[in-house]
Amino acid sequence: MSESTIGRRFEGQVALVTGSSRGIGLGIAKRLQVEGATVVLTARKPEPLAETVAEFPDGTVIGIAGKADDSAHRAEVFDTIAEKFGRLDVLVTNVGINPVYGDTIDIELDAARKILEVNVLGTLAWIQGAVHHEGLKFRENKGRILSISSVAGQNPSKGIGLYGVSKAAVAHLVKTLAVELGPDIRVNGIAPAVVKTRFATALYEGREAEVTAAYPAGRLGTPEDIGAAAAYLTSSDSDWITAQILTADGGLITAGGTA
């Protein structure tokens, strides 16, 4: 990413990216910040989050640690944004978990419940919070919402079936809320295939060339790839785009592959 080719589409705007101390969330936060946004970062672990915050130019981001599925954490995040900045323009719901691998038919229901709680209800709760908090003026600001789904939510992926179910639900939530919240608020999603982050390590480490062979683009994704797509979908450049899930997969699905 060359900064000289990047615009300043978020000048004066405030963005919240959940799960952004590393990986895709950080890729999105960096791109929004470089383009002028003040960005609020979240993650569970305070220390790595503080280290990430320290990598940004002074005063351009803040970090608030907590669990995405904890209502007290969400309230703290929204109240802090309202008090400090008095506005929210962009919400990126990026947190998603996949704590179990194996056949869906054998999944422990408590594990399934946790995945759905964090990935689906967590996404919904963040969006409810942003839209309903009067101090954020989200609707007045023509707020934009972006939720991270997955290609595993489009076609079943072996070993991560329930995760795929949750990501299919995220995609449908995006469309449902886009219909409900227009014309003031736009809601879109991104469905990535394998992006090189800690989360996806098990899907490519030690066999990257073999995995990459299924991708017409000739490589796996990077957090910067998703950051660039996210900036488009949350900027005024995509003003007529809502209720869409952008498949960011290097052509994998079209070529008949699965993540």
Ligand SMILES: NC(=O)c1ccc[n+]([C@@H]2O[C@H](COP(=O)([O-])OP(=O)(O)OC[C@H]3O[C@@H](n4cnc5c(N)ncnc54)[C@H](OP(=O)(O)O)[C@@H]3O)[C@@H](O)[C@H]2O)c1
């Ligand atoms: N990487 C891929 O190939 C891929 C493909 C499709 C979709 N996705 C989706 O992309 C999103 C981000 O994944 P990633 O690959 O960037 O993962 P990652 O590299 O593991 O980063 C996850 C980030 O979210 C934070 N986080 C995790 N669980 C959290 C929770 N319950 N509450 C608050 N923060 C939490 C982590 O910090 P802490 O650990 O400190 O909480 C970290 O900052 C997920 O929704 C994932 O499903 C990823």
